[in-house]
Amino acid sequence: MKKSVLSLIVGIILIGRVYAQETKYLVFEFIKVETSQMYDFIEHKDFMEKVYQSAVNDNKILGWDFWSLQSGADEGEFQYITITYFKDPVTMMKGLTNEDIIKYYMIANPHLTEKQVSDKLEAASSTHDLAQRSYMQQVSSTKDNFKMKKGVLASFDLMKAVEGKFLDYENAEKEVFMPIHQNRIEKGLMGSWTLLRTALPFGSEAKSTHLTMNMYADYVQFFNALEYDEMESTVEQRTAVEKGLKSRDQKWVYLATLQSLIR
Template identity: 25%
Template sequence: MLVLLSMLLYIPSGYTQSAPAQPVYIAVTFYKVKPGKAEAYTSLVKTNAHKIVEGQFREKNILGWYFYEVIMPAGDQAPYDYVSVITSRNFGDLVDNPVTMKEMYAKTFAGSSPQQFQQYSNQLNDYRSVVKREIYLHRAGINEKTPVSRYVEIDYMKPFPGKAEEYVRMERDVYYPIHLERMKLGALTDWGLYQRLLPYSETAESDFVTANFFNNPRSIIDPKYEEAFNNMPNNVDFIRLSSQIDQTRKLVRSDVWKLVDFIDANNTK
């Protein structure tokens, strides 16, 4: 779904990644749905919001939009229930889009009145609240030709002080080739590494996330790491190097998201 700005340090023989022309940025918005409003909210997103975002995609203002339900953790105590992900090469538009939502709505629904937009806006506010919004830079992984996956496990990572670039190198040069083998084995459909740019905080719980895409939840308990190691050329070196990643970062927590709706080149021209 998303592409990378990569630092070329060392890539094992037989595993390469092509550098894209421009970096890709990801805006992630987290929502908490109000009690009893989940069905109405997802229906509104899949109708009105979908059409608005589709217009943005067709005008090449964004690369893609992905709307997820958070299935783990879940419940009243979970901090958020749904996540909207927008990918773009335009960092400025993700930070502060010069086109307002009201203008997007009017362009999408030609002939609509300001009152209709206000009704739509009021419904959104009645159904959910915005918990937070973050912007990431894509750093490694992801095959744009891979069909959109049904699930994604998001792992929140915190590099140890002074270890951020070493951590990126380990993910990109050691773990990504292993994930490619796991994809061949059917344990993953895709994998990506993302660095949080905004909001910046030295005390943030995480600075990076990895996204593990799959279509069968069994992949969570059967990740096929051992089989992937055995298929790797010079796998002794990979096993030794992979053990070093724990010295570069801490795995803070994980989410599991389920795809609800999306727009990208896989389903929209």
């Protein structure tokens, strides 16, 4: 009896560890850069790639992406999106401290002193504005072998669940929409799909509660997906889709191209 109970406890712990390993935490930063500051910002971004690589090597973060916006926002709103990947919510909320950044910057540039690095970082902060930051938790994703590489496309769809229908919306994404995306992936019309939930508490005035990441290998795959018609869907499936659409408000769609990634 004791062995059975012990086995059950061990099994629960292992399942919890597997789940924790599969759950990712992402921080999205929407960045605005003035035209006159573009060159200095790109130079700063190139330096920061080395910083994030050192952070990955130090197991501080899981990865970092740099996306350039193709459409979805006014030109003056923001032009770039960065995504930093973390293994758990605690490290996500702590993020990279200023001390961490200085340390990793000096690893990448050993000829610089701490004072020189601090001065460079302070000067770099004036090259851009952080328009928005979102802390997200992965809820579900498709089964695929999509490989992230420079040049891939992503559609970032910001959603707001209808008040009182939070779980209805998530269930609709997982039970109705995810199978549709999975089918498209198997037909070569999509790379991958992920549903993310806002990881921080929010109120009724929050701009969005969820975000979906729709990945495509290139523009050919993206436009083929747009033209694809779900001809095989049944009446019941179309009814479920219609019901699912009523559980959320699609606030905005951003199309972006991956310019850099660190893993």
